[in-house]
Amino acid sequence: MKNKIFSISLIFFFLIIFLVFYKGLQNSNIYTPDLEIKKNIPTFKAQIFDTSNEISSEKIFNNDQYYLLNIWSSWCVPCRDEHPFLVYLSNKKNLKIIGLNYKDNNKSAKTFLKKLSNPYELIFSDRDGIIAIEWGAYGVPESFLIYKKKIIKKIIGPLNKEILFEIEEIIK
C-alpha cells in the first residue's frame, strides 16, 4: 500500500516536471525587460555634442510632447540602416528626436551626420556608455519613446517599417 502511494506520487511528480519543461519550451528565449510598469526616465548630466557645455536631463525632456531617444554611433552598421526612418520621423510635429552618441569620436560622428543628414533636435555624447546603461540599454542601436518623462516604448535594435508604424500610431 505504501509502495503504491509512493509510486503514484512519483508519477504525478514527473508529470508536473514534464509539463513545466513543455511550457518552458514554448516561452521565448529572448529576455525582454518588464515594461508593464512605465518607468521614469533616468536623471543624468551629459555633454552636448561637439561642445564643452553640459546639459541636465530635466532640461532635455521637459516639454509636453513625445520624445524619441535614439542611441547611435558612426561605427554601428545597423544605425545606418535605421537612419532614414529617423529622418522621416524628424518631420513629425509632435515628436522630437534626441540623439545619444554612443562611444564615438566627434569627427566620425559629424561625417556620419553629414552623409546621412541630421534628424536630431539635440545630441549629447556618451563616451564610455554609462548614460546608455542608466537607460537600461544593451547596446547600439536602441531607441526609447518618451512622454511626460516616462518611457512608453523601448526598441532594441534598429527601427523598421513595423516599429515606425507603431510609433506613428502612438504619437497621434
Place this chain on the structure above:
Amino acid sequence: MNLIRSIFLIFFFLGSNLSYATNEDLQIKISKNLRCLICQGQSIHDSDSEFANSIKILIKKRLNEGSNEKQIYEHLKDKYGEWILYDPTFNKNTYFLWILPILIFLIGGGIIFKLFIKKKN
C-alpha cells in the same frame, strides 16, 4: 546533535567575506558576479563587449563615489532585472532554490540513519 548543528552554523555564518583590500579587487569581484547580457554565458569581467566595458566603467565610477557592493547590484537590478546577477539573492523568488538542496541533504541523512544504521541494543 548540538555539536553538529553548531558546526553547520559556523560554516554558514563564517562563509561571509571580509572586506577587500583594494577597490580594484572589489571591482573584479563585482564584475565577476554580473552577467554580460549580450553575450552567451559570460560574466562582465570575462567579456570584452561594449556593454561589459561600459558596466566596468560604471562600477569603477560608483565605487569611487562611495557606493558599496550591494548598492551597485541594486542599481543594476533596477535597470536590467535580477537576471544580471549571478548570485541569486535570497528572496521570495529563490527560497526553494537555496533551501531545497539543504532539505534534501537533511532528508537523505535521515533516511540513511533510520534505514541503515544498526541501533545499539
Place this chain on the structure above:
Amino acid sequence: MASLIGFNSLLFGFCFAILTIIFGIKNFRNSNIFDHKIIFFTLLQFIFVVVSFIGLIVAFINSDFSNETVFNHSHTTKPLFYKISGTWGNHEGSLLLWLLVLTLFIFLFLIKSKKQSKKYRILTLLFQQIIIIGFFIFLIKTSNPFNQIFPIPMEGMGLNPILQDPALAIHPPILYLGYVGSSIIFSAALSAGALNYISKEWAKHIKKWVLASWVFLTIGILLGSIWAYYELGWGGFWFWDPVENVSLMPWLALTTLFHCILVLEKKPVLSSWVLVLSISTFSLSMCGTFLVRSGILNSVHTFANDPERGLFILIFLFCLVFLSLFVFFFLHRDDNENTKSFFWLSKETSILVNNWFMMYFLTVVLIGTVYPIFLEVISSKKISVGPPFYHKLIVPFLIPFLFAMAIGPKLKWVKSELQNKINLILFLVVSILLSLLIIRLLDVNFLLNTVLLTSAFYLFFITLRDFFIKGFKNLSQNISHFGFSLLILSILLNNFFSSEKIRNLIEIETFYNTKTKINFESIKRKDKKNFKAIIGKFNIENSNGDIEILNPELRIYNQPNIVTSEADIKTNILKDTFMTMNLVQNQEYFNVRYQTKPFMLWIWLSVLLISFGGMVSLFKKNEK
C-alpha cells in the same frame, strides 16, 4: 553519392532495430539457448551506422555542399582535420555519434556477457533497442544529416575559428563514449531489475561497464575544460555553465553508482538503490541532451536551438522515465530487507556517507541548472544562477566529504575499529599547521579556508602514505582518491594565489607595480590565409628580475566577420602565465590582461590521475 549511401544505411540500421526486437522476443519466449543470430544482427546494425557516419565524413571531406549539414558547418578552406571533426561538431552529426555509441555498446555487451542468463541478455537488448529506435526516429524525422539542398551553394557557412581546436575535436567522441555509454548500464539494470537478477554476481558483471563509461566521461569532461581554458580566452576552466553541468551530473551519478556496486559485490544489499542510480545516470544524460539542444537554456555552448527537436527529446525522455518507473515498481522486488543494517563504523557506512554527499552535490547542480526554467514558467521572472550559488552550497560540504574519503577506505567491511589512530592524528596536525601557514599569507575568509585546505591536505597525505603501506592492494582506489585530493588542492591553491592585472596600454608603454613590470614592446601585423593578425610583444619582468615574453594575438577574420583574441599561455610545472589583448572601441590603446595562475597543470594532471585509477581497475579485472 555519399549522402545517398549514408541515408539509406540509416534506414537499414533502423530496420535491423526492428529485426533484433522481433527475434529477441521470439528467443526470449521459446528456446533455452541464446540465438546467436541476434548478435550478428546487432553487429550488422552497428556496421550500418558506421557506414552512415563515414558517409557524412566523406561529404564533409569533399565539401559536398548539396548536403545541408555540410553547408551549414563546413567551408572549403577549413583544414582537413577540422573538416573531419566538423562531422560530429554539429547537431545532426552528433546524433549520428549517439547512434554509433548506442549500437556499438549493445553489440559489445552481447559478446562480453556470454556467461549471463539468456533472458537477461535479451531483455537488455530490448531496452537498448527501444533507445536506439527512439534515436533513429529522432534523426530521420527531425535531424537528418543527409538533407539535400538545391541549388548547390558554392561555399559553406561554417568557419567559426573558435570551434577549430584539437581538444574540441576529440571532446565529443570521448565524452559520448561515457555519456551515451551509460545507456547500456540503464538497459542492463532495467533488465536485471525486471528479472530480479540484481545480485552480487550481477554487480561483478556490470562493474566493468560502469568503470568504462566512467573513465571516458571523466576524460571527456577534462577535454572540455581544457578547450575552454586554452581557447575561450578568459582563463577559466569551469564556469557552472548549463552545458558543463549537464555533463557533470551523469558523472556524479555514475561515481555514486560505482561505489554502490562495490557494496553490492560483497553483500546483497542496496539493490533497489543501484537500480535507481543506473536509471538516473542515463536519464540525466537524456535530460541534459534535452536542456542543451532544445533552446530552453541560455549558454555559451548551445547547439542550434529548435523547439520541435526539444519536444521530441522531452517526450522520449519521459517515456523512458515512465518505463523505468514501471519496471521499478511493478517488476522489481527487493527481497533482502533483513541484512540492511550496517554498523556505524564500517566500510558500508562510509560508502553510504559518500552516496549521501554525492547525491547532495548532484541535487545542487541539478536544481541550480533547472530552477530558472521552473521560475520562469511559474512566475515569468527570470533569474540567473551562477558560480556563487554553486560555490556557497558545495564548498562547505566538501570538508566532511574529504575527511570521510580519507577515513572510509581504512574501515573494514561489516565492523571496524580505527587502526593506527596515532598516525591519523599526526597527519591531521600536520595538515592543520600547513594550512595555517598558507592561509596566513592571504586575505581571505580564515576559518572556512583553513579547514577546507586542511581536509584537502589530510586526504592528500593519507592517500600518499597508503601507496607505501598498502602497495598494490586497492591500488586503483588509492590512485583515484589521491588524484581527487590533488585536484582539490590544485584548485584551492590556484584560487588563492592567482593574480590578474588589467591595464590599457598603447605601444611602447610600460606598466609598473611593486611586483611586476609589463612592457608593451611592439605590435606586428601579419596576413594569413583567412585572417589578419595583430600580434603584441610583451616583456614581463617580475621581482626576481626574470623576464618572460608573451605574444597575445588578435585575429580579424573576414569570414565569418569576427575578431577573436588568442591568449598566449606559457605553462610550466608551477604556474601558467596567461595574457590576452583586446581592442577598445574607438581608442588607440589595447586592453591588456595578464594573469598568473599557479598549478594549472596539476589540475589537468589530477583529473587524468583520477581516471587512471579507474583504468587500472578495469585492466586488473580483465586478468582474472
